[in-house]
Amino acid sequence: MNDEAAYQAQPDPRQEKFIVDRELLTEDQLNGLAEEYCTRYHGLNDTENPMGELSRVLNAISRGDLVVWFDPVENSAGLGAPE
Numbered sequence: 001m002n003d004e005a006a007y008q009a010q011p012d013p014r015q016e017k018f019i020v021d022r023e024l025l026t027e028d029q030l031n032g033l034a035e036e037y038c039t040r041y042h043g044l045n046d047t048e049n050p051m052g053e054l055s056r057v058l059n060a061i062s063r064g065d066l067v068v069w070f071d072p073v074e075n076s077a078g079l080g081a082p083e
Helices: 027-041 050-063
Strands: 018-020 067-071 076-080
Touching: 027 050, 027 076
Parallel strands: none
Antiparallel strands: 018 067, 067 076
C-alpha cells in the first residue's frame, strides 16, 4: 500500500443519504412527498392529470417499492427506489 492511499479522505457518513422509516412520518408528510413525486415526475411529461397517479404512488410507498430518502447535505426528503 502506498502512502497516498492511506491518506485519502473518506466520505463523511453524516453526509450520506439515508432511508427514513415511513412509520416515523405523518400521513400528511407522506401525502406531500407523494404529491411532489407525482408533479415532478409526471407533471413534466405533458400528462394532463399528474395527480391521477397519487393512489399508485401511495400504494408503492406502502409496499416498499418507493421509500423516503433524506439528504442531510440538502436538508431535503424525497421518494425514490430502495437500493
